[in-house]
Amino acid sequence: MSTPVIGVLALQGDVREHLAALAESGASAHPVRRAGELAEIDGLVIPGGESTTMSKLAITFGLLEPLRERIRGGLPTYGTCAGMIMLADKLLDGRDDQETLGGIDMIVRRNAYGRQNESFEAAVDFTGIQGGEVEGVFIRAPWVESVGGDVEVLATHEDHIVAVRQGHVLATSFHPELTGDHRVHRLFVDTVRNGG
Numbered sequence: 052m053s054t055p056v057i058g059v060l061a062l063q064g065d066v067r068e069h070l071a072a073l074a075e076s077g078a079s080a081h082p083v084r085r086a087g088e089l090a091e092i093d094g095l096v097i098p099g100g101e102s103t104t105m106s107k108l109a110i111t112f113g114l115l116e117p118l119r120e121r122i123r124g125g126l127p128t129y130g131t132c133a134g135m136i137m138l139a140d141k142l143l144d145g146r147d148d149q150e151t152l153g154g155i156d157m158i159v160r161r162n163a164y165g166r167q168n169e170s171f172e173a174a175v176d177f178t179g180i181q182g183g184e185v186e187g188v189f190i191r192a193p194w195v196e197s198v199g200g201d202v203e204v205l206a207t208h209e210d211h212i213v214a215v216r217q218g219h220v221l222a223t224s225f226h227p228e229l230t231g232d233h234r235v236h237r238l239f240v241d242t243v244r245n246g247g
């Protein structure tokens with residue numbers, strides 16, 4: 052699989068930026084909106100945006116269970132910000148009717164950074180990425196409150212966990228797709244190329 056096919060969940064959010072970052076990282080990148088399209092991809096990105104809307108649209112489009120099944124079945128998946136929220140097995144400060152897909156044994160706190168620090172940038176030391184720190188763009192970002200034993204913590208910012216991996220599923224609180232530095236996307240594309 053020299054050029055893996057990677058879908059970007061295109062219900063809502065910064066889909067275009069992920070498609071561009073993936074294409075520049077050696078993948079064939081396509082928006083995904085229908086359950087049938089899940090059979091055609093080797094990997095999936097869940098973008099940043101608004102997780103409550105994404106949850107609602109996933110239900111409306113009949114995607115919730117097919118996505119859960121595909122991720123459970125080993126589809127390499129990467130979520131940024133709202134995408135991280137979608138990949139949490141358990142959510143704090145979500146809306147009452149909000150659903151997640153799950154995939155990572157973690158508790159994620161939505162909008163964790165609160166009002167006076169809703170958006171900021173910070174250099175992040177990211178395990179497995181060479182060439183210095185990654186520029187983290189945090190926009191009304193979640194953080195990871197706690198993780199289970201099988202979850203690898205890849206990055207922290209001021210004592211909070213902001214990047215994690217569990218097997219074939221990767222998540223960051225921040226948005227590498229907005230920076231022009233594609234090292235995190237390349238790491239994910241390599242994961243997909245190696246089958247998770």
Ligand code: GLN
Binds near residue numbers: 100101131192193
């Ligand atoms: N606060 C948003 C949510 O709850 C996430 C923000 C983002 O993806 N930049 O989904």
